[in-house]
Amino acid sequence: MSKILLIDDDQDLIEMNKSVLTQRGHEVQVAFSAAEATEVAKAGPIDLAIVDVMMEDKTVGFELARRLHEMSPEMPMIMLTGIRKEMQLGYTFEPDETWLPVSKFLEKPVNPRVLADEAEALLTRKSQTAKG
């Protein structure tokens, strides 16, 4: 069982992803904003975070990912983005470790089952790296 932090401003996306992850035996904590997410991360160690890019602000997810990474550099993160094509934000969205500490980008909409699979794959890789 892992502790997963789910960050999204959409009530329904939180609800559906939480339900699938919980069924698979994970402990899920939720945050609806960057501020809430920071509070949760401060309160105790998290194994993996799932971060939505566009919440109260267009790019708040990017800033949040950096902050979370500073707080726990070993924690893998999945970033959900729905703005790849429509917005020119001056960011590259490719997984590039040099600019954003994100392990995986997934373009919305993401099937909750696929998201859970991706999360578990990252958690497995993390535990193997730790053992290795």
Place this chain on the structure above:
Amino acid sequence: METLNILIVDDEYGMRRGAERALRDVTLSLPDVNGDVRFEIRTAATGKELEEMLESGHTDILLLDHKLPDMTGLDILDSLGKRSLDLLTIMITAYASLDTAVTATRRGAYDFLAKPFTPEELRGAVRKAARHLILQRQARRLADEKRQVRFQFTSVLAHEMKAPIAAIEGYLQMIRERSAGENLENYDRMLDRCLIRIEGMRKLISDLLDLTAIESGQRQRNIVSVNVAEAARQSVENMKAEAERRGIRIDLRVPADLVLEGDRTEIEMIFNNLVSNAVKYNRDNGKVTVTADVSGDDVRIQVDDTGIGMTQEECQRLFNDFTRIRNEKTRHILGSGLGLSTLKKLVTLYRGSISVESQPDAGSTFTVTLHDCLNTSPGKREV
């Protein structure tokens, strides 16, 4: 003060100097153009020099002699046309003929000036070209800005539409994959949420149509005498079911004989927007007070609620398109983010204003003032 760069190209030294003198130290004020215009002058004697000057600095207006030692003005026009430079050319020639003028214009010259010309004729031609150039650039800038605003609006709209689609899609995938087991009742909430999100999209589309119809001025306005109390009562009626469900009391304090001159649908939209927000963003068992009265020449509509309220910063951005105050308290409330920006545009049709005062966790007061909409002269309009 705007400065335009003029390049004079003529093989005759006297012509170059004369033209330069006629334009140097001249300040023009042009019709429809804000601020005066002055000129920076450079000169060239041959086609080759012209090419070098075009490379080395910006040119707005080109005074181009047709007959140069190394090429003709028409050749140069052809070459300029291929490079789509942002400049206007005035052709100058001693061999003025209708044919050359027509050919030059066809090849992209803006105007034609026949030698000999007086300094005043030259200034007249330059003045005309300068005005054309500046207005053309202003129009292009405006069109660019418009495209930018449209892009921003469409981008946010796309995001607002994609969010509910993503939610519905996710739930449908879970239902198809039976991710909550075989008991069908486990899926009731997912189906309810899908229906709620579809309703939200429907509301967004209708709000969007209202907003664009008002903004474009396409909506046919029908100005009649509107009984304000009736319009307010109708809005209260629309929200009654939700208010009762949440124990919210709505008080209506509008004089029964208050009548204004306006478009009935617009007045109803104003009340609908204000009352539905006051209920949606209220706390359970809260209160909404709808007041309308006459203040001088204005009709003042005020809606108070005892709801979640807003911070100063939230109040400031409230009337922009797609602004929704997103926080812990508003998470469960669906809205298109277009209601108040529509309201603001409606109010401007009555040369009125809208303002809000709010305290977090205490409530908000929205005040709409509609100007000059009272039928003060008896017999002006039939009631």
